[in-house]
Amino acid sequence: MIVFDLSCDNGHRFEGWFRSSAAFAEQDERGQLMCPHCGTSTVGKAPMAPAVPAKGNHSRPTGQAVEAARGEPSSQQGGAIPPALQDAMQKLAKLQAETIKHSTYVGDRFAEESRAMHYGEKDAALIHGKADAKEARALLDEGIALAPLLVPYTPPDEAN
Numbered sequence: 001m002i003v004f005d006l007s008c009d010n011g012h013r014f015e016g017w018f019r020s021s022a023a024f025a026e027q028d029e030r031g032q033l034m035c036p037h038c039g040t041s042t043v044g045k046a047p048m049a050p051a052v053p054a055k056g057n058h059s060r061p062t063g064q065a066v067e068a069a070r071g072e073p074s075s076q077q078g079g080a081i082p083p084a085l086q087d088a089m090q091k092l093a094k095l096q097a098e099t100i101k102h103s104t105y106v107g108d109r110f111a112e113e114s115r116a117m118h119y120g121e122k123d124a125a126l127i128h129g130k131a132d133a134k135e136a137r138a139l140l141d142e143g144i145a146l147a148p149l150l151v152p153y154t155p156p157d158e159a160n
Contacts, residue, residue: 007046008035017152031132041133093151100149103128105156111135118144130155 004024006016012035018024024045027033033043081089103126106113110129116122128149131139139146 005046005048006033006043008038008040009042010035010038010040012037013046019152019154030130031134032130034133089151096149096151096153099126100128100153102126105129107155107157111139114139114144114146115142118142128153 002018002020002024004016004018005013007013014036016024016033018027028043031041034041035043106127106129108130110127110131113122113127113129117124117127131146136146136148
């Protein structure tokens with residue numbers, strides 16, 4: 001996995017996690033990236049500070065300097081995820097996995113299949129697949145219910 005700092009044309013900054021740089025480029029090209037704050041699909045990489053490890057030969061503070069630096073311990077040291085959020089994320093992942101287990105993967109035909117079911121050309125069924133932001137908005141405008149998969153998912157045709 002790779003993490004990028006992203007920003008939208010409205011100035012919102014957020015992180016995006018991707019399987020690889022190529023996966024980011026593919027999703028960007030398909031218009032599948034969306035700002036979680038305002039929903040715009042005009043999103044790009046933002047400048048990132050490089051992760052530079054500390055040199056091993058710097059002098060280490062001792063005595064009073066160490067005591068002063070310690071201060072009060074933070075309840076969120078190291079960017080730890082709060083237990084309640086971890087629990088919610090695990091429940092969401094489990095729910096998504098159960099839903100996917102009982103649905104059919106239709107890949108890039110998601111919009112087409114959704115419309116066929118919505119307009120009675122096909123029997124209704126649970127499906128999941130791929131749609132870019134423009135296709136998803138068009139489906140919603142037509143009154144077709146859909147929801148994004150919130151937990152990273154590898155389609156069966158891309159799995160090892």
